[in-house]
Amino acid sequence: MRRPPSGRSPVLDSGLAGPLSASCSSSWPFSRRQCLDLLQSRPSLSALKQIHARTLRAGVPVSSADLGKHLILAIATLPSPLVAYAERVFCLICRPSVFTYNTIIRLHAESDSPGPALPLLPRMLAAGLWPDTHTYPFLLKACAKLLYGRDGKVIHGRAVHDGLAVGSVFVQNSLLHLYAACGLFESAHQLFEEMPVRNLVTWNTIINGFAINGRPNEALTLYRDMMTPRPPSTEEQPAVQDPVEPDGFTMVSLLSACAELGALVLGRRVHVYLWKVGLDRNSHVGNALIDLYAKCGTIGDARKVFDEMAHTRTAVSWTSLIVGLAVNGFGKEALGLFGDMGRAGLSPTEITFVGVLYACSHCGLVDDGFRYFDRMRMDYGIAPKIEHFGCMVDLLGRAGLVDRAYSFILGMPMEPNAVVWRTLLGACAMHKRTDLGEAAWARLEQLDPGHSGDFVLLSNLYASDRRWEDVHRIRRSMVKGE
DNA sequence: TGGAGAATTG
Numbered sequence: 001m002r003r004p005p006s007g008r009s010p011v012l013d014s015g016l017a018g019p020l021s022a023s024c025s026s027s028w029p030f031s032r033r034q035c036l037d038l039l040q041s042r043p044s045l046s047a048l049k050q051i052h053a054r055t056l057r058a059g060v061p062v063s064s065a066d067l068g069k070h071l072i073l074a075i076a077t078l079p080s081p082l083v084a085y086a087e088r089v090f091c092l093i094c095r096p097s098v099f100t101y102n103t104i105i106r107l108h109a110e111s112d113s114p115g116p117a118l119p120l121l122p123r124m125l126a127a128g129l130w131p132d133t134h135t136y137p138f139l140l141k142a143c144a145k146l147l148y149g150r151d152g153k154v155i156h157g158r159a160v161h162d163g164l165a166v167g168s169v170f171v172q173n174s175l176l177h178l179y180a181a182c183g184l185f186e187s188a189h190q191l192f193e194e195m196p197v198r199n200l201v202t203w204n205t206i207i208n209g210f211a212i213n214g215r216p217n218e219a220l221t222l223y224r225d226m227m228t229p230r231p232p233s234t235e236e237q238p239a240v241q242d243p244v245e246p247d248g249f250t251m252v253s254l255l256s257a258c259a260e261l262g263a264l265v266l267g268r269r270v271h272v273y274l275w276k277v278g279l280d281r282n283s284h285v286g287n288a289l290i291d292l293y294a295k296c297g298t299i300g301d302a303r304k305v306f307d308e309m310a311h312t313r314t315a316v317s318w319t320s321l322i323v324g325l326a327v328n329g330f331g332k333e334a335l336g337l338f339g340d341m342g343r344a345g346l347s348p349t350e351i352t353f354v355g356v357l358y359a360c361s362h363c364g365l366v367d368d369g370f371r372y373f374d375r376m377r378m379d380y381g382i383a384p385k386i387e388h389f390g391c392m393v394d395l396l397g398r399a400g401l402v403d404r405a406y407s408f409i410l411g412m413p414m415e416p417n418a419v420v421w422r423t424l425l426g427a428c429a430m431h432k433r434t435d436l437g438e439a440a441w442a443r444l445e446q447l448d449p450g451h452s453g454d455f456v457l458l459s460n461l462y463a464s465d466r467r468w469e470d471v472h473r474i475r476r477s478m479v480k481g482e
Numbered sequence: 483t484g485g486a487g488a489a490t491t492g
Binding site: 077099106136138141169171173174175200201208252253284292317319350352355387 | 483
């Protein structure tokens with residue numbers, strides 16, 4: 001048997017090239033075609049490495065564009081792709097094709113650090129290769145993940161120049177997602193208006209993009225447009241598109257926009273619609289409904305939705321209702337539900353504990369709060385995050401234990417953020433503790449100045465002390481925006 | 483050959 005042409009193989013040397021599975025090992029050596037077919041059969045990582053090794057031993061050169069292409073594609077379709085492995089193979093290929101470039105760009109774009117995807121475009125161009133309609137969605141995905149709006153616009157320009165932006169709904173949907181993710185709503189809207197073809201992905205992308213980026217009103221308007229057929233075609237206008245039916249994703253985005261606006265009447269109408277089309281049985285939609293009703297203060301409706309979800313409840317459903325009960329002042333019920341959740345065999349998440357601690361805080365259950373705080377780590381292995389520490393400060397502060405809240409902050413294992421100090425300032429205002437209020441204010445001025453609510457809290461504190469000079473000083477600096 | 487969006491709870 002011949003050694004691979006390049007000498008060392010990372011696979012052979014790492015000892016991973018054990019015997020292939022029974023189905024493959026009997027008829028070795030495979031033809032080159034068979035190797036490529038095996039690579040296309042979605043092998044597992046270990047099978048893939050074995051095929052790679054065998055291919056090398058069969059004398060297929062490492063630099064073979066054909067082998068490299070299929071290897072990289074096989075790596076890209078693994079459940080958890082190894083970018084470094086693909087990159088090593090990519091570097092060995094003599095003249096990678098557009099297809100191979102696209103695959104390696106995709107691998108980077110889908111990884112946790114998509115940065116290296118972008119320089120591959122100039123490399124392609126330098127190699128005399130033209131991007132195709134597959135290249136742009138991958139590049140734009142990388143930009144969207146990195147929130148690189150400006151790079152995205154440059155790539156948009158290139159796609160237009162290449163004549164690939166207008167004709168491809170894939171490219172346009174990718175651009176739409178990028179602009180929405182980067183908060184470039186004007187660009188998103190303009191592109192959307194100019195799109196000749198819109199599919200369900202288009203609508204979901206723009207509605208969700210607006211809904212989760214603080215533009216719930218636009219999200220609702222777009223949903224209305226989605227459900228309204230475009231005006232009948234005139235001679236100048238192209239033919240009217242077939243209407244697009246919303247799916248569960250659309251409805252979750254829509255409900256979260258309603259929840260953010262507190263649009264209860266509209267939310268109820270949406271609920272009726274969901275019931276009619278059967279989308280209310282989608283558990284994500286159910287969770288969004290619980291959240292909607294909880295945020296609108298109609299906690300009884302949230303409870304009803306939760307009860308009707310008997311067989312589809314997830315930890316999110318339980319958590320949404322626990323948090324909803326807690327913020328609506330039903331702390332005892334929230335804690336009761338937490339117990340039920342455990343008995344139902346579902347594990348709480350870190351957000352569940354935010355709700356639980358909030359419930360304790362509202363009920364003044366300081367000792368229980370500390371018990372839950374400890375149980376988080378002890379019983380569930382969840383390390384408390386800064387939000388949980390913030391809840392504890394709130395718990396102590398509301399109970400009037402402002403000094404304890406302050407020393408709790410000083411003992412935190414992480415740097416307290418503005419939210420934590422603001423919580424303390426709120427507690428000081430509630431319990432008229434000007435001394436500690438000033439300490440919190442000093443930290444807020446450094447961390448996150450200019451919040452009018454903070455000025456109001458501090459000036460109220462001074463007012464309660466009849467320190468009118470200080471009240472005026474704070475109000476003046478608030479007006480000046482210092 | 484390969485493609486876009488991808489859920490709710492703080």
